Amino acid sequence: MKLLIKGGKIFDAIHKEPYFADILAVDGKIAAIGENLDAEGAEIVDASGLNVYPGLVEAHGHIGLDGWAMGYEGSDYNEYTDPVTPQLRAIDGINPFDESLHDAALGGVTTVCTGPGSSNVLGGTFAAYKTVGKCIDDMCILPEAAMKCAFGENPKRCYRDKSITSRMSTAAKLRDILFRAREYQRKVDLAGDDESKLPAFNLQLHAMLPVMRGQIPLKAHAHQANDILTAVRIAKEFGVKLTLEHVTDGALIVDELVRANVPLAVGPTFGQPSKIELKNKSWKTPGILNKAGCHVSIITDSPVTEQRHLRFCAAMAVNGGMDPFEAFRAVTLYPAEHIGISDRVGSIEVGKDADFALMDGDLFSLQTNVVATYILGSPVC
Numbered sequence: 208m209k210l211l212i213k214g215g216k217i218f219d220a221i222h223k224e225p226y227f228a229d230i231l232a233v234d235g236k237i238a239a240i241g242e243n244l245d246a247e248g249a250e251i252v253d254a255s256g257l258n259v260y261p262g263l264v265e266a267h268g269h270i271g272l273d274g275w276a277m278g279y280e281g282s283d284y285n286e287y288t289d290p291v292t293p294q295l296r297a298i299d300g301i302n303p304f305d306e307s308l309h310d311a312a313l314g315g316v317t318t319v320c321t322g323p324g325s326s327n328v329l330g331g332t333f334a335a336y337k338t339v340g341k342c343i344d345d346m347c348i349l350p351e352a353a354m355k356c357a358f359g360e361n362p363k364r365c366y367r368d369k370s371i372t373s374r375m376s377t378a379a380k381l382r383d384i385l386f387r388a389r390e391y392q393r394k395v396d397l398a399g400d401d402e403s404k405l406p407a408f409n410l411q412l413h414a415m416l417p418v419m420r421g422q423i424p425l426k427a428h429a430h431q432a433n434d435i436l437t438a439v440r441i442a443k444e445f446g447v448k449l450t451l452e453h454v455t456d457g458a459l460i461v462d463e464l465v466r467a468n469v470p471l472a473v474g475p476t477f478g479q480p481s482k483i484e485l486k487n488k489s490w491k492t493p494g495i496l497n498k499a500g501c502h503v504s505i506i507t508d509s510p511v512t513e514q515r516h517l518r519f520c521a522a523m524a525v526n527g528g529m530d531p532f533e534a535f536r537a538v539t540l541y542p543a544e545h546i547g548i549s550d551r552v553g554s555i556e557v558g559k560d561a562d563f564a565l566m567d568g569d570l571f572s573l574q575t576n577v578v579a580t581y582i583l584g585s586p587v588c
Contacts, residue, residue, distance in 0.1 A: 269321055297333055318336070437507060475520075
């Protein structure tokens, strides 16, 4: 299958200045970028007068796990039976037929990273996947992209009548399973190929092995400054990878976050603060952190903000002082790097997935329409 997009103004998320060129996609991958390209048998799209952007990328949300207009029946992103559930996997709950996914694609969002909510200290794994498809296994780029953990108000609120009444309890429960997982890993590694020496199988600890081996990061829900720094502290204690999600108080601890040097997913920021740990949310925060040298992605935390409005979140960050090119990258290349899939998505480069959003104006303008979205070289209808 061949797709040839001709004459568009290319915003590739690599070069700061756009340029006019053709894009050839073959079998879902970008095969060539240049002038006056030709390809026999290709579907030709006249992009004259249009801006061609890479498909937008969401670093953190719950789309596909929260059914569109379904209430409890469709709500599958929080588990309330146990505060420590690393064995849960987003791919077992995502509904590819959720209408919000199709709306997101029509809004130019082609890749999302979705997973458990923040009720649990340890919630399970996120999955990175395309926003169009029928089978999540076929849609996935990374079926297990990160392990969700949570700090702050939500674990306290959800388990206050059971086992968590303070931030100290949350941290202690996370440390407990990390200690046990480290010991489990040590025994598994010592056993090698000798199955008789393997420790008794434990599903929770087995699910933690990719974290302990540095294959996936802890994805830490943290709004408040002290919670953010507790996440950093614990990750350092155990030598595990970390990404920070929400980072509402980030502007209060800029120097500390620069030193931490971990990817930040900032948001959601639309709407008034609904709880005390959101009181400092501001559209200035992404720009402040980015300017200081932090790796910043902008997120909707869908369904908190509709996924299709991701580009408007970037626009509001620009309004708050963020450099426009950096805000553009904060919804394309940077979230792809945050998730660990920038080899496939996030920019328009030869060899990457043929995911495009064609627009009739500037990415940040409310008046701009997404004229067409392509995922792996196929149009989203």
